Amino acid sequence: xSNEAKSSPVRPPSLDGWPLLGAxxxxxxxxxxxxxxxxxxxxxxxxxxxxxxxxxxxxxxxAFTASAMxxxxxxxxxxxxxRNRRQLGLGFAVSHLLHAIAIIALAVTDPKLFAELGGxxxxxxxxxxxxxxxxxxxxxxxxxxxxxGAVAWRxxxxxxxxYIWLSFMVTFGKxxxxxxxxxxxxxxxxxxxxxxLIVNVLPFPVLRR
Numbered sequence: 598x599s600n601e602a603k604s605s606p607v608r609p610p611s612l613d614g615w616p617l618l619g620a621x622x623x624x625x626x627x628x629x630x631x632x633x634x635x636x637x638x639x640x641x642x643x644x645x646x647x648x649x650x651x652x653x654x655x656x657x658x659x660a661f662t663a664s665a666m667x668x669x670x671x672x673x674x675x676x677x678x679x680r681n682r683r684q685l686g687l688g689f690a691v692s693h694l695l696h697a698i699a700i701i702a703l704a705v706t707d708p709k710l711f712a713e714l715g716g717x718x719x720x721x722x723x724x725x726x727x728x729x730x731x732x733x734x735x736x737x738x739x740x741x742x743x744x745x746g747a748v749a750w751r752x753x754x755x756x757x758x759x760y761i762w763l764s765f766m767v768t769f770g771k772x773x774x775x776x777x778x779x780x781x782x783x784x785x786x787x788x789x790x791x792x793x794l795i796v797n798v799l800p801f802p803v804l805r806r
Contacts, residue, residue, distance in 0.1 A: 610677060617681055621688035625652055629695045639707040642699055649696035654765055654782060656689035661758055662789050665796040683737050690734040697727060726764040733757040762790060 612620055632648045633641040663682040667675040678685070700723075704711040733754055736742050742750050766786055773779035 608673060613677070613681060614684060618684040618687050618691075621656070621684070622691045625649070625688070625692050625695055628652070629699065633699075639703060639710055642703045642706065645699040646696060646703065649692050649699060650768075651782075653689055653692040653696055654769075654785070656685055656692055657761060657765065658785060658789050660686040660689060661762065662792055665792045668796050669792070687734055687737055690730050693727070693730055697723075723764070723768075726761060729757045729760050762786060 610617075629645045629649055632644040635641060635644060659678060660682050663675075663679045663685070667679040703714075736745055736750055736753060745753070766783070769779050769782045769786070773783050
């Protein structure tokens, strides 16, 4: 291998904008269906629930840290992440919609198991987060963002981002008490929060897209 090949930078994904969101929606849907089809029945639905919880977290963290990552380390990858922050956030909304569909499917097909796993309290606890996600997704388009105004948009998305972060912390934190496999997710959430707070305190350069 030549020195030129060794030193060439790794390129970010080539997909951008709305084609990226379309690809994410297709991949997430196929993956959730494949998780369900792997065993079928209630266990298949639970696998889809677990999968979409993880894909939701990954996409949320990419959107949540986009600005901070670019300000700390501007490079092709973080520039791509920032440029597609809106699509990554909407991809998170799609993933969490699939997550909700899987939860409802479990409630309908196996109400006894659903009750054992938390039942209606799980729906109530997650309901407020879904309202916030819906509001943020609805205002992630130029026309709807303009309708509510820049100040209201910033307040909604700042509050919503931290509310969703807290919702993930509570959800994964409960599971981390019973299963150490969830601790890396907690660490990722704490790291993302620290990253955003550090960027707001330290004098990093002004954001440039």
